[in-house]
Amino acid sequence: MLEELSLHILDIGMNSLAAGARKLEVAVIENTKRDWLIIRLRxxxxxxxxxxxxxxxxxRASSKKGRKKNIGLGLAFLQQTSEMCGGTFHVASRPGQGTTVTASMRLSHIDRPPLGNINSTILTLSARADVDVQLHYRSDDQTFHFSSQEGKPHEPRRTQEAQR
Amino acid sequence: MTPPTSFKLKTLVPAVKAELFTDASECEITGCYISDLLSDVLAHAKPGVLWATVQTHRNVISVACTKDIPAVLFVCGRKPEAEVIKEAEEAGVILLGTPLTAFAAAGRLWESGLHE
Structure with missing residues (x-):
């Protein structure tokens, strides 16, 4: 468990980059009526x-006997936060087909960490120019969408310009 | 720099009215760190300390291993699940529990000479 949900997202998002992702979609959905907060990284x-x-x-990322060291705890921490806050946690993954992590929790749970600085998290993840990092944020009826590739020239256009 | 004084954990057990969940006979500690936020422990706890917390999740064992924390003291009467105790035994992390609050336990550990 980390201080902010944004740090969970940063931690797991860095795993996606390390796994060679070219596209990372982060969804944060808050529903006050149903009292849910859902975080999904695909x-x-x-x-x-x-x-x-x-x-x-x-x-068991390190299967050495005795003291375990240098194990990735990012998913385990988010799972703990979800379950502590009355939610569920699920990871779907297949070799060559990417990974989707879905964590839910009660929006109003007293132990739910705040979302925190999601801007910094997305900006940090977007530092890699070759990866499209997207944020879909929905709070009841309000939505916000960000893509790190927005505004960047597309590959074909650049080729056309080069030909001129 | 003088190395930190180490204490036999077993000798501190009566001071905090601790119940042992695993065998603590050989364990020595150099201080105590109190936190319920695992990332805070990862960032700030020193190796060799006794970690006092209300958290009994299995992630505690993994964090203790990562930080070379030899023993965890569950405060406020919290008890770990059998599965967590088994994982701790396999990982060589000692688990204790006390009915005291973290504050009261810290006070008694301090009185026993543990000042780091």
């Missing part, structure tokens, strides 16, 4: 097979 990275995924969720 990437097109290398994905994981069932065994690797289970190892990650069971903290």
């Amino acid at each position: 990437d097109d990275g290398q994905g994981m097979d069932a065994e690797t995924l289970q190892d990650v969720l069971d903290h």
Whole structure:
């Protein structure tokens, strides 16, 4: 568990970049009427097979006997936060088909961490010029969309300009 | 720089009225760190300390391993699940529980000579 949900998103988003993702979609959905907050990260990275995924969720990324070191705790931390705040946690992943992490929690749960600085998180993840990082944010009826590739010249147009 | 004084954990058990969830016979600690936020422990706890927390989730064991924290003290009468105790035993992390609050436990540990 981390101080802000944005730090969970940053942590898991960095995994997507490390997994070679070219597109990372982050969705944050708040529904006050139903009292849900849903966070979803979907990437097109290398994905994981069932065994690797289970190892990650069971903290067995390092299978050495005795003291475990340098294990990735990002997914385990978000799972703990979700379950502590009355929600659910799910990871879907297949080799070559990317990974989708979905975490829900009660919006009004007293232990729910604040969303925090989502702007910094998305900006940090967007530092890689070759990855399209998208944020879909919905709070009841209000929506906001960001793509790190917006406004950037598309590849074909650049080629046309080069030909002129 | 003088190395930190270490205390046999076993000798501190009566001071905090602790219940042992795993065997603590050989464990030595150099201080105590109190936090319920796992990322804070990852960032600030020193290796070798006793970690006092209300959190009993299995992630506590993984964080303790990552930071070379030999023992965890669950305060306010919190008890870990059997599965968490098993994981701690496998990982070599000692688990104790106390009915005291973190504040009261810290006070008694301080009185026992643990000042780091």
